[in-house]
């Protein structure tokens with residue numbers, strides 16, 4: 001055979017091989033596009049007529065062997081979604097749902113109205129600025145599930161971050177049009193752990209292009225974030241005292257018997273801290289100036305958990321770093337409606353029985369708290385040039401702004417601009433708060 005013939009044959013074979021390959025990837029792509037379209041949400045029960053929204057929800061498998069799938073709800077930006085960044089939102093707990101809080105009562109465009117029968121448009125929705133992705137994480141929260149129940153005994157920060165990372169990779173395959181967008185991670189309360197931890201995992205794996213697809217991470221945003229146990233506990237106590245939630249006597253007692261640097265609090269400290277939490281029973285710890293929810297059906301899971309913890313000695317008191325339980329009643333009412341679940345392509349616990357809960361107590365109780373501070377991640381990612389935005393509202397007694405200030409100070413970053421007040425609508429009597437940039 002002549003070399004030119006061999007060459008031509010080879011080229012032909014190569015051509016067909018690449019054709020087969022491209023047909024295969026086109027098919028794959030079509031499959032992902034189909035999955036995307038079948039996740040589209042049309043009109044939800046009780047949805048207001050306008051404005052029109054483009055949204056999707058469903059499951060992403062994060063672990064095939066054990067059958068773990070996480071539930072998401074995604075809202076495209078209200079205008080020019082192709083230009084805007086992609087923002088992932090996570091709530092805390094651990095065990096609380098980003099659908100029940102983030103999407104349905106906080107920053108999503110469709111909020112559940114009183115009594116949970118209807119939705120209303122939220123004019124402060126964050127999808128005015130970004131493509132907004134809510135994730136129920138980890139498995140066992142909300143509609144997210146695992147087919148291997150022993151997974152639920154293994155929940156800790158590392159596990160949560162790994163599953164969230166797998167979620168991201170697989171979600172971006174289903175929504176490839178967002179692969180190149182600037183990507184930010186955000187969340188509040190206990191997601192003060194999840195957010196920087198996931199950002200770190202993405203950052204590290206982005207350096208290993210051979211083994212991991214690149215995610216265009218630009219930074220993260222955290223609100224009233226649990227960041228460092230010592231500073232957060234100290235902040236919680238000082239906030240309660242400075243806002244006259246507790247008496248001088250209780251404040252002095254806690255200061256005498258508690259060493260917040262210990263991983264496990266002593267019995268004496270637990271008892272003293274219970275006096276602090278007792279005072280919060282009559283007001284809403286997540287918003288001390290808000291009227292307290294007085295609905296009959298309030299599960300008050302927060303304080304039941306509190307009491308449970310009181311009896312188990314030598315364990316740190318754990319109460320949700322979540323939000324006010326009153327809103328969640330409406331969300332629970334709404335999200336347990338069969339027609340709502342059907343429209344959202346959701347089911348509870350992998351089966352159709354069971355109730356959707358805004359926070360899952362058993363996750364809070366079995367969660368393995370392995371990390372007491374995420375400050376070192378901040379140092380690392382600041383150095384790496386990621387953009388980080390910390391904000392903290394001063395009505396939250398659970399993860400108060402005082403602790404956040406200690407945490408920011410502990411980072412020891414030089415100021416780029418002095419702390420200065422910001423105002424709402426330029427009204428000089430309405431000081432919104434203080435801000436500055438560091439790095």
Ligand SMILES: *[C@@H]1O[C@H](CO)[C@@H](O)[C@H](O)[C@H]1NC(C)=O
Nearest residue numbers: 061064066067068069147350
């Ligand atoms: C979990 O099990 C159910 C029932 O066998 C199955 O339909 C589902 O696909 C499984 N989930 C995952 C993520 O593998």
Ligand SMILES: *[C@@H]1O[C@H](CO)[C@@H](O)[C@H](O)[C@H]1NC(C)=O
Nearest residue numbers: 263264265312313314315316
């Ligand atoms: C803290 O308490 C837990 C639960 O009682 C126990 O398993 C753990 O060993 C304790 N850790 C330390 C450092 O004492």
Ligand SMILES: *[C@@H]1O[C@H](CO)[C@@H](O)[C@H](O)[C@H]1NC(C)=O
Nearest residue numbers: 140152349354355360362363
């Ligand atoms: C809550 O979490 C537990 C495991 O900690 C799990 O067995 C249970 O199914 C979850 N509840 C719901 C409603 O998903």
Ligand SMILES: *[C@@H]1O[C@H](CO)[C@@H](O)[C@H](O)[C@H]1NC(C)=O
Nearest residue numbers: 153154155156158368369370
């Ligand atoms: C919690 O996590 C730590 C660190 O990963 C591990 O050593 C410990 O065995 C875990 N505890 C439980 C109860 O799973």
